[in-house]
Amino acid sequence: ESLRLFIQGYCPVDQPLLFYDWQINKGRHIIYTGGKYDSYLQIPVIPPMK
Numbered sequence: 001e002s003l004r005l006f007i008q009g010y011c012p013v014d015q016p017l018l019f020y021d022w023q024i025n026k027g028r029h030i031i032y033t034g035g036k037y038d039s040y041l042q043i044p045v046i047p048p049m050k
Contacts (some may be wrong), residue, residue, distance in 0.1 A: 005041060007031055 033039065 003043070
């Protein structure tokens with residue numbers, strides 16, 4: 001099992017969104033991590049069905 005996180009400023013080509021304004025995310029995006037910018041990814045862990 002694995003988990004992959006993509007941080008993108010655009011919609012993936014294989015998953016296009018209808019009626020999406022491609023100019024909305026135009027500009028510089030900065031992702032800060034570590035040190036005073038510690039963060040986490042919270043995901044639900046769902047037990048398998050019995």
